[in-house]
Amino acid sequence: MKKSYILGALTVATLSAGAAAAGTLDDVKARDKLQCGVNTGLVGFASPDANGEWQGFDVAVCRAIAAAVLGDSSKVEFISTTGKTRFTALASGEIDVLARNTTWTFSRDVDLKFEFTGVNYYDGQGFMVPKDLGVSSAKELDGATVCIQTGTTTELNLADFFRANNISYEPVPIETDSEAQQQYLAGACDTYTTDASGLAATRATFDDPGAHVVLPEIVSKEPLGPLVRHGDAEWGDIVRWTLNALIAAEELGVTSANVAELSSGTGNPEINRLLGTEGTLGEMLGLDAEWAKRAIMVSGNYGEIFAKNIGVDTPVGLARGLNAQWTEGGLLYAPPFR
């Protein structure tokens, strides 16, 4: 009798799910490209220019990080994210760092498991109205229709502000800034609310910016800054200290014009430590000695980046205000490079 046993070797592959996350720094180096999440298009903060090159205040942070880590500020892939997609993109590893005027809040930091690496813009939520509406204070907006970008902290602040002042409103949730502008300009809503910096940026793109005013009330605190995933402290440190290097450079008077000259050695030990001619700060970060020098060389220090993208001489026209150095009455205060 012929017996034929067919033995199927069922190998149940118990694949260990998601190989323990290698350091983001190693990933970025291996890829030789930094993946940076930015806004879909907000003039002054992150938007492609006429040549398709991304420009802006948040973009400059990404480029500085790329220069510090990879030695080349052009090795950045900009991935545009909406208010809704940004956190998923970061949590899933699609981007290495999110620099998209994102407000640092408790729940985002703690519950969503992200790590905010600092603040690059201190902002607050404001309201913009057409001048001929005759409104001079946000408290007069009882019964108004309000355009808001959905998936942002502004949505919650708005509800809180109107409830606290016991007035009513009707929200019109909009997905992106450009759609919101269109609705606002068509008169489908009486007022548009978002971060005051965003309002200024939006107003700058109007045909007649003078016909619109930003109301004096700032209804919330919106510290905006770059963030990374929780649990990779090395990578978090790199992003945090690159931002701090830009801020410290302004305080120490290091600019894109004199950074090359200063990096041959100065009498100021803090500048020397920052630019890598003294001490081993770069090594501690897992980078080389000149990381901060390269970051500053891309588009200058914090003050230069601010002036070039959103300062008073640009169409966006924002004053430094809270974002001045602490020595000049602002909130910018980089911890010592030591």
Place this chain on the structure above:
Amino acid sequence: MSTLTDPPKDNFRLSMLFNDTRYRSLTFQAIAAILVALSIFYLGSNLLTNLEEAGLNISFAFFQNPAGYDINQRLVEYSSQSSHGRAALVGALNTLLVAFLACITATIFGVVAGVLRLSKNWLISKLMAVYVEIFRNIPVLIWIIIIFTIMTAVMPAPRAFRGDDATASMLLDMFAFTNRGVYIPMPYFEHGLFASAQGNWLLVIAGLIGSFFGARAINRWAAAKQEATGERPKTLLPLLAVWFVPLIVLMFVLGLAWELPALKGFNFKGGIKVGGPLIALWFALSIYTGAFIAENVRAGIQAVSKGQTEAAAALGLRPSRVMNLVVLPQALRVIIPPLISHYLNITKNSSLAIVVGYADITATLGGITLNQTGRAIECVLLLMAFYLTVSLVTSLVMNFYNASVKLKER
């Protein structure tokens, strides 16, 4: 001596699982089922492991927390202090509302366009062909945006109604068409029998249901009389009476009055507001899906044998009666099954609502709630469960209807 041999014993051997046709198909089915189960298990454990690694867990506790955001169209009571669960409910009702409205109007557009496309009038049939081809060949998302943009650009803002030099005015002082929505008068009762408005409306609905059964009884009586005597009694007057007399009496007793919309502050107040986003989404979904339904209707009508039409015409029926009494009832058998999937498409396409700021369930639960709580997996699972349930229920109801109109085989 009898030689009795036992029948050959059915010795089951393992090899028979593959070599014996009786077992082979079962074997392969079992293997396939095990593989499917294993891959689902793998995906699930992968998810759980990754979540654990990221320090996250699956929990629906956030449903109890206050949502913190406002919603512009609410069919049930809701404020920013309500829970996320309540916000999801508001969104779900908004989805069902727009899907229901769009299914009805899409069917009307579709049937009219489908019938007219077969018209002998060259101009009408070509116009309908153009409608069908334009609307079904451009994505519905684009139609939603086009219609909403045109609406907000063409209609006047509420501000235009104000002052002596107002550039816009209300229709009959009752209807206001603005780029934020259409305001219409709202009926209410001045001296209702119940304290709550709902109670009074339930009374009216009960009255209408009573009228419906009354009308049915009259029709039955007329039919019975026709069977018996061959002559159908005139029922128009009694029917009108049974529909309208109770309604009018009820309205008089309850004291029907109308609340008119009026410009107050930034917006119109009073009356019923039909929001611009709802109108745009509703219209876009109806006219888009209507184009598909038109093709189904045309196919259904053409599937009815020409002999039927000719036979009906030979009996002396007018063309409209041929269509209504002979062709359409038979065409329904072909039309209904694809119609079900169009209804499901409307429900699913309504999830594009957020582009016009309509707060459907994708915008509330799958949008703002997901974003504010960061509970992506929980929210998306719930969304899937919602759309799946709605679609299955729609299919079920429509399949019952299909069973009632399909060819009865005896």
